[in-house]
Amino acid sequence: MTPLTVTAIAVFLLSYFFIITERIHRTKVAVLGAVLLVLFHVLTQAEAFRFIDFNTVGLLLGMMLLISVIKETGAFTYIAIRITKMTGGSRWKILLWFSALTAVSSALLDNVTTILLIAPITILIAEMLSISPFPFLISEILASNIGGTATLIGDPPNILIGSATEIPFVDFLIHLGPAALIILGVTLAVLGVLFRKDLRAGGKDYDSIIAEMDETKVIKNRGVLRKSILVLSLTIAGFLFHNMLGLKPATIALGGGGVLMVWSGADIEKHLREIEWTTLFFFMGLFILVGGLEKTGVLETLASSIVNLSENMPFLCLALLWVSALASSFLDNIPFVAAMIPLLMRISTTLFPNTQGLDEAAYHTYLIQQSLPLWWSLALGACLGGNGTIVGASANLVAAGFSEKTRTPLNFRNYFRYGFPLMIISIIVATLYILIRYILI
Amino acid sequence: MQISEYINRNFHRVYEDTPMKDIARLFFETEDSVIPVLDREDNLRGIIRIDDFMHIFLPDYIDLIKNFDFVRSFGALEKYSFTIEELLFVAEDLMIVNPPSLEEEDSLLKGLAILYKNGLYRIPVVSGKKLIGMISLNDICRGIYENKG
Numbered sequence: 209m210t211p212l213t214v215t216a217i218a219v220f221l222l223s224y225f226f227i228i229t230e231r232i233h234r235t236k237v238a239v240l241g242a243v244l245l246v247l248f249h250v251l252t253q254a255e256a257f258r259f260i261d262f263n264t265v266g267l268l269l270g271m272m273l274l275i276s277v278i279k280e281t282g283a284f285t286y287i288a289i290r291i292t293k294m295t296g297g298s299r300w301k302i303l304l305w306f307s308a309l310t311a312v313s314s315a316l317l318d319n320v321t322t323i324l325l326i327a328p329i330t331i332l333i334a335e336m337l338s339i340s341p342f343p344f345l346i347s348e349i350l351a352s353n354i355g356g357t358a359t360l361i362g363d364p365p366n367i368l369i370g371s372a373t374e375i376p377f378v379d380f381l382i383h384l385g386p387a388a389l390i391i392l393g394v395t396l397a398v399l400g401v402l403f404r405k406d407l408r409a410g411g412k413d414y415d416s417i418i419a420e421m422d423e424t425k426v427i428k429n430r431g432v433l434r435k436s437i438l439v440l441s442l443t444i445a446g447f448l449f450h451n452m453l454g455l456k457p458a459t460i461a462l463g464g465g466g467v468l469m470v471w472s473g474a475d476i477e478k479h480l481r482e483i484e485w486t487t488l489f490f491f492m493g494l495f496i497l498v499g500g501l502e503k504t505g506v507l508e509t510l511a512s513s514i515v516n517l518s519e520n521m522p523f524l525c526l527a528l529l530w531v532s533a534l535a536s537s538f539l540d541n542i543p544f545v546a547a548m549i550p551l552l553m554r555i556s557t558t559l560f561p562n563t564q565g566l567d568e569a570a571y572h573t574y575l576i577q578q579s580l581p582l583w584w585s586l587a588l589g590a591c592l593g594g595n596g597t598i599v600g601a602s603a604n605l606v607a608a609g610f611s612e613k614t615r616t617p618l619n620f621r622n623y624f625r626y627g628f629p630l631m632i633i634s635i636i637v638a639t640l641y642i643l644i645r646y647i648l649i
Numbered sequence: 650m651q652i653s654e655y656i657n658r659n660f661h662r663v664y665e666d667t668p669m670k671d672i673a674r675l676f677f678e679t680e681d682s683v684i685p686v687l688d689r690e691d692n693l694r695g696i697i698r699i700d701d702f703m704h705i706f707l708p709d710y711i712d713l714i715k716n717f718d719f720v721r722s723f724g725a726l727e728k729y730s731f732t733i734e735e736l737l738f739v740a741e742d743l744m745i746v747n748p749p750s751l752e753e754e755d756s757l758l759k760g761l762a763i764l765y766k767n768g769l770y771r772i773p774v775v776s777g778k779k780l781i782g783m784i785s786l787n788d789i790c791r792g793i794y795e796n797k798g
Contacts, residue, residue, distance in 0.1 A: 282715075282716060285715075285716060285719065289719055327713075328710060328713035328714050329714065331710050331713070332710070332714055335708065335710075335723075335724075335725065335726050336720075336723055336724035336725060336726055337724060337725060338724070338725030417722065417724035417725075420720075420721040420722055421719050421720065421721070422718070422719050422721070423719055424719075425716075425718035425719045426716050426718060426719050428716070610710060610713060612709075613708065613709035613710035613712075613713070614708075614709075614710060
């Protein structure tokens, strides 16, 4: 092992230690770690910048811009009230429909924004109807992480995977969408049983309280709302056809965000201030940290060792699924996936070498096609694992923060009682899905 | 133009152990928006703003909701809000400690700036730690326009 390799490993492990223990803000650690790699000559500055995946950064930035306009339109509150009216105040139906709204929104927007928009209105409606918000918040957390699993843009692990592998948006939807749908159905059914007492219908005065809500008053600027819906729809259509259009997802997202900024007349400075720059810089630092390992050959050695242990695809898939899920339950899934992606690339190269003499692009496509079950296992494990504990995903922490303002706050223990078993159930379903769809048939 | 001429030296006050009901009575009987809290030596300990005082009747998560136009009645919350145990609070629990204050020698313009800076309509005037009066935005408005002739 050369001194540069040792340095790369040391900087990587030290940085991950601080990121995992959260003793120092993760973005500070990632950026500082990246700078250290350049200072110690593990990477040149040019190499460090080349390791940054600007497709991921651009995709996140574009979606953040889009979301910053959409979230101010009042559309979420409008839909939430319509749903409440439609359910007639049935607790079970409210839970079901609010969870479905959360899942769909999380698949199209990001999970944290979805929870930021849906949780406050859930708490208010629950309290107005004298119902505990607890079961609803639990179901929304679970639905946000499950919904986020379904698409390339739904959850950061999928954005990272999609960007690195160039697996198209449609493929994510086709392969992960059904799994997310089944898992959401199973999760809601289990929640229905677990909370059956709390969800028994009815309370007096429900009808009059609900009837008095006037959803038309929450939409302040119908013009911006219409433009936002149209641009979001076009952006999603762009994602669906990005391969045919010959465009990368980042171009589609930045295009959508840029068009909406101009068309809606939004204050660009205000919306740029709302961009989560800490997240973007965290990603950039991480890419460089992992790049240090890649350049020094650490990932190649690690990949060979794993493949030497087992070349059995079903074993590798299921091991990846369960390890990712358990790790993501307690740790941030972004650094985990960022490190796993180049490792999986190396494993795939070892398992499926270029024996046919394909050119680089053709070999990459062949490699990804051959190793798809591995990528789906990583995505399912990392995204669904976030449901395991209250610290498993940022959206969970946001919901917990809101619940502190209610009479039944979520904490590590009371969330764990529901979240962890349901996460395990979801991974069992995911295991069956992987086995049936990719291994046995 | 000093604030000294415009200070209201005949002001209402409460002490650290004054119960919430008495504070509420002062607010609705006097229409003062800020009440000073003193210790038994008449030193200024804090202020209670009517905004903070009334905020406790709202559930904490109300801050999370941007738009209430769709609500006509808060349903079950209407009853809950007025039976909360916070009604047992005393002035010390509700006051802002180390509040902004002015001194007699300060100018009207400084008074105006401090009020705006702190989002207050009324502010204590002290000499050392002793409270000597209160001055409001209305008093400062009068002072500025009187001096303009």
